[in-house]
Amino acid sequence: MDESVKVQLVAGDLPEDALAIPKKLIAAMGLPEGFAGPLSVGSRSRPVRVLPSESSARVALSRSLAKELLLPLPKTLWMRFDREHGRLRIGPVVAIFAVKRRKAGPRSPRLFGARNLDIRQLMRHARRLNLLAMVLTPDGVQPGRDWVEGFVLSGRRWAVVRYPVPDVVYDRIQSRSWERRPSAQRAKQFLRSLPSVKYFNEGFFDKWALYQKMSGHQALARYLPDTRQLTGPQSLKAFLEEHGATFLKPTEGSQGKGIIRVRRLGAWYEWRRGTRQHKTRRFETLYQGIARIQRRKRYIMQPDLRLATVGGSPFDVRILMQKDGSGTWKRTKIYVRVAPKGRLTSNLSRGGTAMGLGWVLRSRFGKARRRVRASINQAAKTIVEALDEVFDSPLGEIGLDLGVDRRGRVWLIEVNAKPFRKVFDAGPKRRVFLSFRRPMAYARYLAGF
Numbered sequence: 001m002d003e004s005v006k007v008q009l010v011a012g013d014l015p016e017d018a019l020a021i022p023k024k025l026i027a028a029m030g031l032p033e034g035f036a037g038p039l040s041v042g043s044r045s046r047p048v049r050v051l052p053s054e055s056s057a058r059v060a061l062s063r064s065l066a067k068e069l070l071l072p073l074p075k076t077l078w079m080r081f082d083r084e085h086g087r088l089r090i091g092p093v094v095a096i097f098a099v100k101r102r103k104a105g106p107r108s109p110r111l112f113g114a115r116n117l118d119i120r121q122l123m124r125h126a127r128r129l130n131l132l133a134m135v136l137t138p139d140g141v142q143p144g145r146d147w148v149e150g151f152v153l154s155g156r157r158w159a160v161v162r163y164p165v166p167d168v169v170y171d172r173i174q175s176r177s178w179e180r181r182p183s184a185q186r187a188k189q190f191l192r193s194l195p196s197v198k199y200f201n202e203g204f205f206d207k208w209a210l211y212q213k214m215s216g217h218q219a220l221a222r223y224l225p226d227t228r229q230l231t232g233p234q235s236l237k238a239f240l241e242e243h244g245a246t247f248l249k250p251t252e253g254s255q256g257k258g259i260i261r262v263r264r265l266g267a268w269y270e271w272r273r274g275t276r277q278h279k280t281r282r283f284e285t286l287y288q289g290i291a292r293i294q295r296r297k298r299y300i301m302q303p304d305l306r307l308a309t310v311g312g313s314p315f316d317v318r319i320l321m322q323k324d325g326s327g328t329w330k331r332t333k334i335y336v337r338v339a340p341k342g343r344l345t346s347n348l349s350r351g352g353t354a355m356g357l358g359w360v361l362r363s364r365f366g367k368a369r370r371r372v373r374a375s376i377n378q379a380a381k382t383i384v385e386a387l388d389e390v391f392d393s394p395l396g397e398i399g400l401d402l403g404v405d406r407r408g409r410v411w412l413i414e415v416n417a418k419p420f421r422k423v424f425d426a427g428p429k430r431r432v433f434l435s436f437r438r439p440m441a442y443a444r445y446l447a448g449f
Contacts, residue, residue, distance in 0.1 A: 306405055
């Protein structure tokens with residue numbers, strides 16, 4: 001990749017097509033002497049002439065040129081010479097794609113609802129990394145235009161801006177229902193159709209579609225429990241006869257919602273959702289109860305893995321894996337989630353407790369803890385690297401839920417496309433900092449800066 005340099009962009013008394021660049025920056029970028037050619041900011045491009053200057057770091061351009069490129073001044077960004085295409089680039093332009101609350105005005109401090117604090121943190125890190133970043137909403141995208149409209153921070157509130165169609169889009173749409181809105185689908189389809197736009201973490205996962213992708217990859221298949229679709233009473237009956245106990249999960253569910261555990265106990269069937277438990281001798285009664293919960297939603301079946309317990313409650317391991325500014329997978333956070341008494345799932349949003357991995361493995365596996373921990377670390381590394389091969393579009397972050405059974409074998413329970421981060425976290429502040437910084441650093445990497 002050609003060298004990128006950080007530049008201070010200022011308005012100058014120059015001809016409309018002129019750009020004054022310090023001589024040392026011209027040399028650092030490998031820019032040909034007397035360059036005349038296109039200058040690009042995101043999707044916008046204008047022909048310019050480069051004039052060498054004696055300034056130390058400032059790049060000057062006319063206000064009219066900045067206006068044509070939708071480039072706010074003064075601004076500190078990155079510049080590079082794209083030798084392959086013979087153009088000069090300023091940027092990167094990065095969009096965090098999200099949906100605003102319908103009744104919230106543009107100046108509302110909670111414009112993006114429950115994710116407002118997260119998005120503010122991402123924008124702050126984008127500024128520190130010198131990115132031209134905005135929060136882009138579906139309403140701000142119109143097919144055929146070479147500009148988009150979105151929001152930037154203005155003190156405690158948000159301000160409306162127009163930027164060129166971005167170099168990179170980071171999909172942070174907050175929920176499946178918002179993702180399904182026609183406006184979100186149209187905007188997303190348009191952005192993903194543009195060859196110049198790098199789009200990462202494209203959407204929520206469907207558990208069955210994801211399983212089908214993963215099961216065909218040898219490195220992933222070893223971590224996957226037997227998974228089948230719930231297609232009717234016979235499919236459930238056959239699965240129970242084979243496994244004895246199963247978890248039924250909605251294919252589009254999250255946060256442990258809608259999960260049912262079904263067990264065959266001799267002549268009895270037991271099913272449980274949340275804290276409610278039912279028993280019957282008749283399979284037909286069992287299935288009627290499940291069908292009432294299912295309500296035409298698609299479900300998958302997975303065996304009860306008999307996960308290891310701590311204090312009598314099963315636990316799993318949550319790992320936040322993110323790519324950094326070099327495009328390399330890094331582990332940002334790792335901790336154990338313990339299910340509350342009488343609950344099926346360990347989700348923190350539903351009463352689960354977060355604990356340190358080292359303490360839990362030591363108390364549960366004793367001398368074998370190092371082996372188990374090494375297996376967890378290897379599983380995380382193998383899974384994310386294999387997922388890159390499974391997906392066509394880039395992944396920048398993934399939340400992994402790994403289960404450890406009573407023998408210490410590691411299983412992949414779930415892959416979360418939109419891992420939730422707490423702005424205020426009891427964990428190490430460095431981990432919280434990295435969880436917001438890394439996606440923005442990865443966006444810069446994807447943009448080629």
